[in-house]
Amino acid sequence: MGEGATALAGGTDLMVEVNFGHTRPENVVALRRVEELAQWEGGRIGAGVTWRRLERDGPRALAQAARTVGSPQIRNAGTLGGNVGTASPAGDGLPFLAAVDASIELASESGRRTLRWDDFFIGVKKTARRPDELISAIQLPEALPDRQEFAKIGVRNAMVIATVYCVVTRAEDGETRVALGSVAPTTIRARRAEELISSVASPGEEDLREFARLVSEEVTPITDHRSTEQYRRHSSGVLARRLLERCLR
């Protein structure tokens, strides 16, 4: 992309920013007609793939996440690339990418490069994307864990920015991943909880309780107009445990 250009995918984040006067892009590059971006082959999801498509055809937990994004109108327009581009701590697509260790593929005139999710998301709405780079695709690993569950807590039952998001995946060998959103400046993984539970073949009540406790400990939420630190901490543990239990069923 050229100097000072702003990419426009579905516009469901960008136009909100423009309408609020938070940004006034000089040059806008509309991406809808770039066919490559809408391509989706295997684990390579083009940045321009919409939530509507993910809701239908995505891996289980990503499809569950897609279903909760905004309203049908938003899901028809909004894209995964846009969600990654905005890099909000409350982005619905991001916990799944974190849980499966997805990579972000970036393209520019000087070529392509791929960054792992945790090298790409570096702060609240901050990414390692250079201004001349486009997000071309999101690369998922070859094999995804069978058991994967997504949930999001919001104060209403649809069309809501969540106060806590969680994805839990569990592989055949017990390897468990826990990713959480809205509870830290970026999406995070609860590594200590993962480590604890991955080694337990069939977790019992004690293990589950300890797992929930560790998740609650590992998150670093804030109090704002949407929720409180204490509630986010508490419900991170409750939610992670519930999702783990669903994975274990």
Add this chain to the structure above:
Amino acid sequence: MTTKTTTRITPAKGGVGESPLRPDGVPKLKGTFEYAQDLHADQMLWGATTRSPHPHARIVSIDVGPALAIGGVHAVLTADDVPGRATFGLEHPDQPVLASDEVRYWGEPVAIVAAEDEPTARLAAAAVRVEYEVLEPNVDGDEAERRDDTFRRMRIRRGDQEVQGEVVVDGYYEVGMQDQAPLGTEAGLAIPDGNGGVDLYATSQFVHVDQEQVVASLGLRPDQVRAHPTGIGGAFGAREDVNLHIHLCLLALYTGKPVKMVYQRSESFTGHVHRHPARMWYRHHANRDGTLIRVEARVVIDGGAYASTTAAVLANACYFSVGPYRCDSVSVDGVGVRTNNPPCGAMRGFGAVQVCFAHEAQMDKLATELGIHPLELRRMNALTTGDHMPTTGQLIETPLPTREVIDSLEAMPIMDDGPPDDVTQLPGGTGLTTEPGDVKRGVGYALGLKNLGFSEGFDDFAQARVRLTEEGAIVETAAIEVGQGLVSVLAQIARSGLGLSRAVVKHVDTSRIESAGSTSASRQTQVSGGATLEAATKLRQRILDAHGGDDLNDSGVWRGGELVVGIEELAEAGWEETVTFRHPPTYAPDEDGQGVVHADFAVAGHRAVVDVDPDLGLVKVHRVDTSQDVGRALNPESIRGQIEGGIMQGVGLAIMEELVIEGGVIKNPNFTDYLLPTILDAPDVEALLIEEDGSWGPFGAKGVGEPPTISSTAAVAAAIRDATGRPVTRVPVRPQDIAIG
């Protein structure tokens, strides 16, 4: 009380009791209905408002230069450009048209601009350079009360103040600041008439008071300003106060061009008044048998920076602080404080909502304490016709079927079907947080009481004119349709009054008819409906008398089974009748808050069934059933619309709708974070309409707009208590209040 004349319903197709298709229904569905946002005039300019970014500051200087320097800007006006009265206000003109020396709330207008297009106008509004000396905002209600910075204090003392009950329960309750959140934001168009006057088309609930306030601040003669009813996308109280009306007229007369303004969503949240947040302390005394002996209450509401209707809202909160229950010893102290919080005013329920949440929590507490079923306790103490209002002592003369409401609510089958299988119908909805095993179900009841029409001696009247024309009968009125269905019901009343099946409502401006009063206080069907019925029946009688007829129908006047004058001939004759209707008089209360303060009352009851996920504090309101006193159901479908919508608003206040204020600043002035219930949050609703003769409304009709919102919130709160055992002393109930406490 004045004598009641029971008017015969003359048979006519589309008359009262039916639910004819709304004349504006199809255009609204198709998107062809003209809302204020759609108004257009050739050569029109766009207006925008410069607002204070501080809740409290001294204005050091205002430099309009940078705004005027922008190409396409026609005017930038400040307080110095207001030719007439510098302030406005619904009850007390205390609010500056544009702030001059001091700003007192976040978002207060400081300057207005007109430019050739909307973006330029907004750019110019942002370019006005205002230098502020920031002051500490006064946002603490207790502090304001100590300083006696108040809009009104209320004191009610009734009966023996020494009596004590055998059982006493105390409670403290809070209600957050709800917003009316009408889908249509504030919008309007002012057109100069070329002779120094102006025509105003703007969102409103009461065009005649807009007109008066425009006249005062523009320093014009009353005949120079005409306020026209226009298409409104919701109001709920937010449109009683002037906001952009004077601004538009100032800009139009200054530039000599039509000027249009449409508030953006975030601006709308600061551009209108909100529901008062309330803090309430209660003590209920009862005897062991359940008889309510004494109620003591203290009610504090925060009016924010300017008066608006705080005095009346406070009074209402105090008058209805006991609810629909008999009680002969009552002590209520209320205060409406002035702070630098956002100004609050009218919202559906007008003070009765806040206290209902508290008195119903108290009734449940008493029931638990006494071991009596909550409905039984309410039935034992039910206030009915012939009783005296527990607060004002007023004798209740119109029908008040509180007992019928309770009995019918109790008789409605409750389907204890357990949590639904569809997870999106559970707490957390599409977020998939919750499975049936995580859910606890609860059931709660609440009753609410409110006045209908204006009170405390306000001269409450409405004028309507019924004309016979080639199009059929036309009802002319300035009563505002805000979406509630006035355009249907007035036509129905006219049909049933005249005995003719063709009737339409036509809105006319303030120069062509006298006031209809505000579309608020659940009053238009009763008051404008009363005027319409009287005009229609008088007109019918005059026509019959003139032609010696014994019947009038769509063919014309009949005598002894023979048509004597055809309907076309009648239409040509230009028959018309104008009536000003007044409801029975009310009076200001005495120093103990006693007297005939209200004209009529309505009672409703709600039963809420909720599913709660206690660990996450998430709530899904499964269903809300209701029984409501409606007098006479003139349009059952419209009433159901009011009931379902009102319940949604009540559910919203119970579990999600709140403006979050920090240091006087609204943290969520947008629909991303001011959450309204979606259809997935909507409960199923079953509604029973209780009809009784005897109210002074047309054919005995009562107002129906507010009761659905009053006790629905309290019922949901009660159901959450039932499900969780949590005290739930504050609404909206937040997830953390349930999950953590």
